[in-house]
Structure formats: C-alpha cells, structure tokens
Amino acid sequence: MLDTQPAAPSDVSDDDLASLDAPSEASMKELDDDALVDPDDRPDVAFDGERELDSACGAPGNYASWGAGTQLVTTEWLNLRKAPGIDSSIILVMPPSTAAVTLSSNCGHRWVHIADGSHDGYAAIDWLRTKSKAEPAPAWQAFYSPSRGKDLARTAWRMWHEHGDAHICLHGVHESIDHSISPSFETYSVGASQFGDYALEHTAYMRDHHLKAFAKGDPDAPTPSHFPKGTIIVWHHGHCGSDPTYGHVEVVVNDEIACSDYCRKRSDQSCAPDVVILPRH
Numbered sequence: 001m002l003d004t005q006p007a008a009p010s011d012v013s014d015d016d017l018a019s020l021d022a023p024s025e026a027s028m029k030e031l032d033d034d035a036l037v038d039p040d041d042r043p044d045v046a047f048d049g050e051r052e053l054d055s056a057c058g059a060p061g062n063y064a065s066w067g068a069g070t071q072l073v074t075t076e077w078l079n080l081r082k083a084p085g086i087d088s089s090i091i092l093v094m095p096p097s098t099a100a101v102t103l104s105s106n107c108g109h110r111w112v113h114i115a116d117g118s119h120d121g122y123a124a125i126d127w128l129r130t131k132s133k134a135e136p137a138p139a140w141q142a143f144y145s146p147s148r149g150k151d152l153a154r155t156a157w158r159m160w161h162e163h164g165d166a167h168i169c170l171h172g173v174h175e176s177i178d179h180s181i182s183p184s185f186e187t188y189s190v191g192a193s194q195f196g197d198y199a200l201e202h203t204a205y206m207r208d209h210h211l212k213a214f215a216k217g218d219p220d221a222p223t224p225s226h227f228p229k230g231t232i233i234v235w236h237h238g239h240c241g242s243d244p245t246y247g248h249v250e251v252v253v254n255d256e257i258a259c260s261d262y263c264r265k266r267s268d269q270s271c272a273p274d275v276v277i278l279p280r281h
Contacts, residue, residue, distance in 0.1 A: 021124040022147040027093040039073040039097035057107035065108040076127035084111030139220035148279035149230030155180035156251040156259040169260035182209040191246030196234035196275035212280040224268040233273035240271030
C-alpha cells in the first residue's frame with residue numbers, strides 16, 4: 001500500500017464521469033485484434049460535397065470543430081442516429097476503427113453529421129477522431145474501450161471515495177471491476193503484485209473479462225501522462241514504497257485521482273507502475 005492522502009469528494013464531479021451515448025452491450029460484437037489495428041490506414045470515405053464557410057456556423061460550441069469532408073475514424077462502438085440527440089432512433093452501431101467522413105460542419109457542437117460509405121446519420125463526437133497519417137494513434141487506443149473505462153472509473157469513485165485507508169487495495173479494484181464491466185471476474189491472487197503477474201500471463205482470461213495487460217516498458221502501452229479513465233495500475237511488492245509483501249493497485253479516475261481501497265492522488269505521477277491494465281473492447 002502506498003502512503004498517500006485520501007482525495008476529497010469535491011475533487012471529482014459526477015459531470016466529469018457522466019455516461020455518454022454508449023451503445024448497449026447487446027449491440028456490440030467481438031472483434032479480432034486484427035480488425036482494430038492501423039485505423040489511419042483505412043481508405044478515406046468518398047465525399048462529394050462542398051466545405052461550408054465558418055460564417056454559416058454562428059456561435060461555435062465547446063467541442064472540436066470539423067468542416068465538411070473531414071476524414072474520421074471511430075474509437076469505440078458508436079451509435080449512428082437519424083438525428084442529433086440520444087432520443088433519436090439508431091440506424092446502426094459502428095465498430096471501432098470504422099472510417100467515416102463529415103457531411104457538414106459540426107460548428108464545435110457534440111453531434112456530427114457523418115457517413116460511413118453506406119449510411120449517413122449523426123454520431124457523438126466523443127468517440128470520433130480525425131485520421132492522421134503523420135501521427136498514427138497509439139497502439140493501445142485500438143484496444144481501449146472508453147465506455148468501459150468510464151464505467152470502471154465512475155464505479156471506483158462512487159464505491160471508495162468516502163473510505164479511509166483500509167489496506168485492501170486489490171479487493172477495492174476487484175469490487176470496482178465486478179460492479180462495472182465484468183460481474184464474473186475473479187483475481188485468483190493474494191495481492192496486487194501477484195494480480196499484475198496473473199494479468200500478464202493469462203491474456204485469454206483477461207480478454208474474456210474485457211481487460212488487457214501491458215508490462216512496464218511495453219511500447220504499445222500508454223504512458224502515465226496518457227493513462228485514460230479506468231486504467232488499472234499495479235506496483236510489484238516493495239516498488240515505489242508499496243507494501244513489501246503485496247504491492248499496490250489502483251484505478252485511474254481522472255488526471256489527478258485514483259481509487260482502490262480509498263481515493264488518493266494518483267501514485268503513478270511520482271513513480272511509474274510495473275503493470276498497466278486497460279478496459280478493452
């Protein structure tokens with residue numbers, strides 16, 4: 001267990017962890033890893049329209065502003081709807097790494113009018129990004145599920161932010177996983193350090209429970225400055241001041257806070273973890 005101070009409840013707001021326009025679990029299909037790699041190399045979607053003038057937008061919104069003809073890829077299973085808004089009917093659910101193109105400027109608003117080559121409709125900007133040949137997306141983004149990551153982060157915060165240091169960090173992470181992304185998950189470990197090793201050695205089991213582990217130094221893993229919400233970070237026993245017998249584990253909630261048996265300032269900001277585990281598709 002690392003010796004850090006609990007986070008105050010005011011450090012994280014429910015708005016920051018609010019669920020987005022996520023597809024239902026029943027709408028998602030399992031994808032082979034090969035289907036998730038190199039999304040920037042997918043062919044562009046044909047666009048025959050004209051770019052709109054900025055003056056047509058009026059007051060811009062608070063999101064990224066993409067003009068008509070911008071080439072995009074999805075970063076998550078994403079609902080394509082007939083009209084902007086979660087009350088509109090769903091045309092289809094687009095898998096991660098689907099290529100799309102904007103049909104009109106979103107003017108900085110959340111809902112974007114797009115086409116995937118066969119259908120057109122509106123999708124939430126949260127799980128879209130622009131294609132970039134010069135700066136391809138990090139490899140871990142092909143596996144990470146934003147919806148599951150947000151669910152795990154929100155659950156860990158709600159379960160543990162009012163607790164003191166109970167010295168049961170693996171139990172806290174296990175309970176958070178169990179109540180969010182995988183009700184049948186078992187750690188099969190006596191401590192955080194052993195759990196990290198188990199996660200690296202049992203890739204099929206972890207995949208079945210929507211998790212993917214990376215060892216320290218893995219070039220495909222996210223770095224501490226880019227850990228997304230819901231990242232599980234593990235220190236081996238005795239490393240970085242962790243418990244000499246059991247080690248330590250916690251769930252990243254946001255840029256400042258992580259939770260396991262209680263919520264604290266993220267320990268990875270002073271010492272990199274030995275194992276990184278992402279909620280995955």
